[in-house]
Amino acid sequence: AIVHCVGSRDKNYHEYCSQVCCMYSMKFSHLVREHIPGAKVYEFYIDLRAVGKGFEEFYNRVLDEGTTFIRGRPSDVFSENGSLIVCSEDTLADCQRRITADMVVLSTALEPKSDVEKVARLFSLSRSPDGFFLEKHPKLDPVATMNDGVFVVGCCQSPKDIPTSVAQASAAASRILAMISAGTIEIEATTATIDEELCSGCKVCSDLCPFYAISFDEEKEVSRINE
Ligand code: SF4
Ligand code: SF4
Structure with a gap:
């Protein structure tokens, strides 16, 4: 049975x-x-x-x-x-x-791997509510992520069969080749700032920042963005 x-x-x-x-x-x-x-x-x-x-x-x-x-x-x-x-x-x-x-x-059931959280933090990837890595757009950009240059294919994105995984891998490979052949890559210049006047020093942001970009100034008791 x-x-x-x-x-x-x-x-x-x-x-x-x-x-x-x-x-x-x-x-x-x-x-x-x-x-x-x-x-x-x-x-x-x-x-x-x-x-x-x-x-x-x-x-x-x-x-x-x-x-x-x-x-x-x-x-x-x-x-x-x-x-x-x-x-x-x-x-x-x-x-x-x-x-x-x-x-x-x-x-x-197929499930995300046990180290999914560790890998998500390493590459600053978001995860959907089911725990798999989140793509940029499910229909218009299904292999890219919100992090330029990082792609998700196969069962790390959601359960899928071999032909679909192979098709996704081919799509991601061609996107990567296009980025490499462009020679230069533009990165977003947007960075967050912390207003020291308003910061209460609760450190909530330090635990949430996926880039580990926040440190705490013990003397002033405020958080800072590492630039
Ligand atoms: S493919 Fe979907 S419907 Fe079929 S056994 Fe798996 S979970 Fe159930
Ligand atoms: S420590 Fe971070 S979360 Fe807390 S008030 Fe300051 S900036 Fe906001």
């Missing part, structure tokens, strides 16, 4: 869809049936997201091979007499299912 959307599309964990697990789950079904002829495979899903070139055809192929798709989120998995029992509703057949399985495979 293969359970889709574990930790994804769930307000208790991650609201986003992890994009790749429908397809790798179906690929796993296909491989199981290829290597163990006659094996029964059940896929528990909420809805299938087979969006991509050839994906729908692959879904039909897996269906034809005999994989059973059950639309429902399992409510329980437990061990009984050496087997695993998966209990789930079946919202299409309008009934409860109780499937005996040798193995239960969870299609778990």
